[in-house]
Amino acid sequence: MVRYMRRLNNPQNACRLVQIAGTNGKGSTGAFLAAILKAAGIRAGRFCSPAVFCERETISFDGEMITEEEFASCMEPVSNAAQSMAEEGLPHPTVFEVETAVAYLFFSRKAAAVSEDQVLAVVEAGMGGALDATNVTEENLLAVLTSISMDHMSFLGESLREIAVQKAGIIKRGGMAVTAPQRPEVFGVLSERCREMDVNLLVSDPKKTENMELGLSGPFQRENGALALEAACCLRKMGYRISDAAIEKGLAGARWPGRFQKLGTDPDVWIDGAHNPDGVCRLCEAFKAQYGNRKAIMIAGIFQDKAAEEMVSIMSPYMRSLYTVTPKGPRGMPAETLKDIARRYCPCVTACGSVEEALKLAIKEAGKEGVVLSFGSLSYLHQVKEAYDQYAGKIM
DSSP, X not given: OHHHHHHTTOGGGGEEEEEEEOSBSHHHHHHHHHHHHHHTTOOEEEEOOOOSSOGGGGEEXXXXXXXXXXXXXXXXXXXXXXXXXXXTTSOOOOHHHHHHHHHHHHHHHHHHHTTOSOEEEEEEOSSOSTTOTTOOOSOOSEEEXXXXXXXXXXHHOSSHHHHHHHHGGGOOTTSEEEEOOOOXXXXXXXXXXXXXXXXXXXXXXXXGGTTSOOSSOSTTHHHHHHHHHHHHHHHHHTTOOOOHHHHHHHHHHOOOTTSSEEEETTTEEEEEOOOSHXXXXXXXXXXXXXXXXXXXXXXXXXXXXXXXXXXXXHHGGGEEEEEEOOOSSTTBOOHHHHHHHHTTTOSOEEEOSSHHHHHHHHHHHHTTTOEEEEEEOGGGHHHHHHHHHHHHHHHO
């Protein structure tokens, strides 16, 4: 990645970075913080992943998605640099590395356009932190650590401590660091890294958002909102003009697709990108807060490298029946495989040949008074939304 960015004249150096790493809540925390910065009138870019409904939604500036023209303009030199590396026998950059390069190049061009040497950029790690493609700078203003739990074990380590060490790699000398409340072993790792880097570690308090309106649904968003609030206060200490009013407006106005998002009613249809056990636990909290002890007709699409059995077992108390689908791509767990796993916890499981089939059957079973909930990989949720939009269009 360092070689790659060097060929593009190191556009990442045009950014004052706020880096976000963690297992769950990165996207929501970034959405809250970006909305706060916009409310405060601070010009800032944002990079997040994966895309849910539109590829361009991963890169934005001042709250607006990169345009098709801007994306194409940045992609050309980024693609050429990747091709030249491959021709020289170097590894070709991955899709995520290409997306990261496009984001940094876009932000550097925005810095030039607004006549600033550097612009603020809220950048979300894809996986890990220390060796993540986004972590190609030696400095940042602020490291933001969301909830850290077990995920991507084949890449990051088999223990929670090993995973935390990777996430802590975004904490850098000369910056500040803020974390959500963490398990003791995780907090120990983060504290140790901060001591090594001579950085103060602040811990956010979800109680600070109890009386605030949040633009994202679910009790767990109190934690993400509080973390964004604390990050905004850190930036304020650095001289950024962020008023309490801007913080409240940003928290209330934040939007982020695919996070306990309601698509429609009669029946209620929800989607959520819970793709690991910790994320599923948070989804259960949100569902219980919304519906109490009711059960839902569920749709699930899960990657093969995820803890599918644990996820289904956690969801099972809220599951009346389950329709399984196969997410697109080589990582997608076959619907039949997921069906066999799920039947240990739910007697009524059906493997479907498509998302459209699963949604149609789920809505029919739910009736007007029921609830349909799709969860799992973020990458398949856009298919659910497209299928629902078609369904809603036909009956309206």
